[in-house]
Amino acid sequence: MNIIVPIKQVPDLVEELEVDSSGKSLDREWLKFKVNEFDDHALEEALLLKEDTGGTVTAIALDGDDIDKALFAAAAKGADRVVKITGVDGAPTNHQAAKAFANALSSLDYDLVFTGVQSVEDRDGQLGVLLAHYLNLPHISVVTGVSVSGSGVNVQKEYGGGVIAEFEAATPIVLGIQAARETPRYVPVAKVRRAMRSTEMEEMTAGDISVGAGAEIQRMFKPESSGSAEMLSGSAEEIASTLADIIKNKM
Amino acid sequence: MSNKIFVIAEHLNGQVEDITYEMIGKAKEIGGEVITVLLGSGAQNLAADFGSDKVLYVDDAQLANFNPEAYCKTIVQLCHAHAPNIVLVGNTSQGMDIAAGVSVACDMPLVAYASDVTADTITSQLYGGKMSVSSHVADGRFIAAILAGAFDTEAGKGSGASIETADAPDLTGLKIQFKQLVAPEGGDVDITTQDVLVSVGRGIQNEDNLEIVQALADKLGGALSSSRPIVDSKWLPKTRQVGKSGLKVKPKVYIAVGISGAPEHIEGMKDAECIIAINTDPNAPIFDYAHYGVTEDLFDVVPALTDKL
Numbered sequence: 001m002n003i004i005v006p007i008k009q010v011p012d013l014v015e016e017l018e019v020d021s022s023g024k025s026l027d028r029e030w031l032k033f034k035v036n037e038f039d040d041h042a043l044e045e046a047l048l049l050k051e052d053t054g055g056t057v058t059a060i061a062l063d064g065d066d067i068d069k070a071l072f073a074a075a076a077k078g079a080d081r082v083v084k085i086t087g088v089d090g091a092p093t094n095h096q097a098a099k100a101f102a103n104a105l106s107s108l109d110y111d112l113v114f115t116g117v118q119s120v121e122d123r124d125g126q127l128g129v130l131l132a133h134y135l136n137l138p139h140i141s142v143v144t145g146v147s148v149s150g151s152g153v154n155v156q157k158e159y160g161g162g163v164i165a166e167f168e169a170a171t172p173i174v175l176g177i178q179a180a181r182e183t184p185r186y187v188p189v190a191k192v193r194r195a196m197r198s199t200e201m202e203e204m205t206a207g208d209i210s211v212g213a214g215a216e217i218q219r220m221f222k223p224e225s226s227g228s229a230e231m232l233s234g235s236a237e238e239i240a241s242t243l244a245d246i247i248k249n250k251m
Numbered sequence: 252m253s254n255k256i257f258v259i260a261e262h263l264n265g266q267v268e269d270i271t272y273e274m275i276g277k278a279k280e281i282g283g284e285v286i287t288v289l290l291g292s293g294a295q296n297l298a299a300d301f302g303s304d305k306v307l308y309v310d311d312a313q314l315a316n317f318n319p320e321a322y323c324k325t326i327v328q329l330c331h332a333h334a335p336n337i338v339l340v341g342n343t344s345q346g347m348d349i350a351a352g353v354s355v356a357c358d359m360p361l362v363a364y365a366s367d368v369t370a371d372t373i374t375s376q377l378y379g380g381k382m383s384v385s386s387h388v389a390d391g392r393f394i395a396a397i398l399a400g401a402f403d404t405e406a407g408k409g410s411g412a413s414i415e416t417a418d419a420p421d422l423t424g425l426k427i428q429f430k431q432l433v434a435p436e437g438g439d440v441d442i443t444t445q446d447v448l449v450s451v452g453r454g455i456q457n458e459d460n461l462e463i464v465q466a467l468a469d470k471l472g473g474a475l476s477s478s479r480p481i482v483d484s485k486w487l488p489k490t491r492q493v494g495k496s497g498l499k500v501k502p503k504v505y506i507a508v509g510i511s512g513a514p515e516h517i518e519g520m521k522d523a524e525c526i527i528a529i530n531t532d533p534n535a536p537i538f539d540y541a542h543y544g545v546t547e548d549l550f551d552v553v554p555a556l557t558d559k560l
């Protein structure tokens with residue numbers, strides 16, 4: 001199976017997030033970025049499937065903050081090809097990003113597309129489902145297991161309470177990966193550096209990414225804290241005493 | 252203009268999911284004609300307590316169980332035929348597969364992670380609940396994917412909705428075929444019946460450190476539960492996971508240790524009687540739901556608390 005994995009950098013939520021002067025988006029100046037954690041799972045599942053059944057894995061991303069490093073890290077983990085899509089400026093909506101990926105995929109050969117099931121910035125919907133519809137392909141999201149079955153794939157989709165729905169699907173298909181079978185592999189920096197020297201970064205242009213008008217952002221703001229939490233301060237010992245009393249009272 | 256609102260009903264294993272009623276209640280509040288769309292096979296009885304004005308029911312063997320392709324096709328056809336200006340769908344495992352498809356096929360703006368909706372403005376929770384965004388649609392035509400648990404269920408219940416049936420589109424030759432539902436394996440502990448849960452998140456750093464939280468749970472005679480990443484790392488079994496794709500819990504005391512409070516986690520524990528959150532990040536969304544908050548390092552507070560009990 002030839003698998004394409006679109007990846008994306010997202011703000012690291014460990015950092016303090018601030019709204020910029022427009023009042024409509026994040027202040028990206030001091031932000032730290034990292035690969036969307038679900039994209040890491042998508043890449044891992046793709047690499048495991050390739051190791052099981054052969055084929056290739058291509059990691060593809062829109063040009064942007066630290067994207068070269070993310071793509072070379074994918075190569076270091078085992079991706080055969082890395083592709084950067086240029087010509088999309090600023091922060092595209094997911095509809096626009098999906099259109100750019102759909103354009104790029106039209107000249108690539110693939111059986112499966114694995115996206116991370118969601119990211120922390122999906123205001124206008126999840127990328128994978130949008131991509132599938134621009135490509136006119138079927139799609140399943142919240143996937144926790146994929147295996148090759150005959151000429152297609154067997155796919156496990158997760159619902160609440162851990163209930164799993166099992167589907168048989170023909171390829172090509174787009175799957176939104178929730179969790180890979182294994183914890184996504186770690187790759188040491190030295191190996192990423194080696195990949196930087198030995199891997200060719202392919203480039204494609206985004207093409208026409210015009211999409212229907214979306215809902216317009218009016219305001220971005222930190223959620224008003226409900227203020228209901230009573231914050232306990234003091235030394236760890238003092239806090240522990242207070243907590244112990246609170247808990248004993250509730251039980 | 253008067254609204255025509257589609258609410259996409261969700262059901263699993265012959266049970267209507269609460270999100271359906273939550274959305275119907277919200278749609279009634281927005282105002283206009285509220286039409287619940289129900290797809291299934293011999294499932295018309297599921298509509299008995301829908302509080303909408305109307306139910307649009309489509310019956311087909313291929314719709315008996317959720318199938319992303321068949322459901323999307325059918326709902327797109329209904330949207331073309333009835334031209335609702337607002338479509339409400341769950342920001343759920345099923346809803347995610349529908350919302351974007353309808354958005355592309357019907358060229359309707361989509362807003363996901365919606366925690367509130369009016370006739371032209373949608374509020375979303377982004378960045379793991381750390382930011383809210385309000386989006387505006389001037390012509391009041393949009394799809395919103397609604398976070399489960401955001402609205403009251405009772406407001407969406409009622410009786411006397413008129414049921415209209417519609418034909419399914421041609422569903423032969425689907426590329427996706429539903430096979431079966433698999434229930435999760437039973438676990439050693441049922442976290443839904445515990446009075447006290449010590450719930451651990453990624454702040455615990457590694458598997459060995461679980462000892463610290465387990466000791467606290469033991470001391471309290473409670474059980475250990477967790478956020479999803481702990482289960483994905485295989486440090487705890489799936490049956491211990493609290494949240495959207497895990498279990499809903501309502502213990503007397505819920506102690507969240509090193510859990511940020513992403514919307515998917517909050518969904519599973521916000522109704523606990525007393526929520527205590529221990530997290531070094533004062534901006535962690537978990538504090539918006541907690542009754543008591545502590546911003547000290549969990550590695551100091553948790554052992555100290557265990558000692559005090």
Ligand SMILES: Cc1cc2nc3c(=O)[nH]c(=O)nc-3n(C[C@H](O)[C@H](O)[C@H](O)COP(=O)(O)OP(=O)(O)OC[C@H]3O[C@@H](n4cnc5c(N)ncnc54)[C@H](O)[C@@H]3O)c2cc1C
Pocket residue numbers: 117118142178379451452453454455477478479480481492493494495496497498508509510511512513514515516519529530531532535547548549550
């Ligand atoms: C379809 C879908 C379904 C999902 N279902 C679920 C679900 O059922 N349940 C669920 O939980 N998640 C679910 N998720 C995942 C969810 O989006 C979050 O990724 C997850 O809840 C984050 O887990 P966490 O809070 O443990 O980790 P993080 O968000 O990484 O938070 C760790 C926290 O620990 C704090 N911390 C770090 N060190 C310390 C310290 N020394 N002392 C105190 N605090 C510390 C940090 O400040 C941080 O806030 C789902 C996601 C998807 C896409």
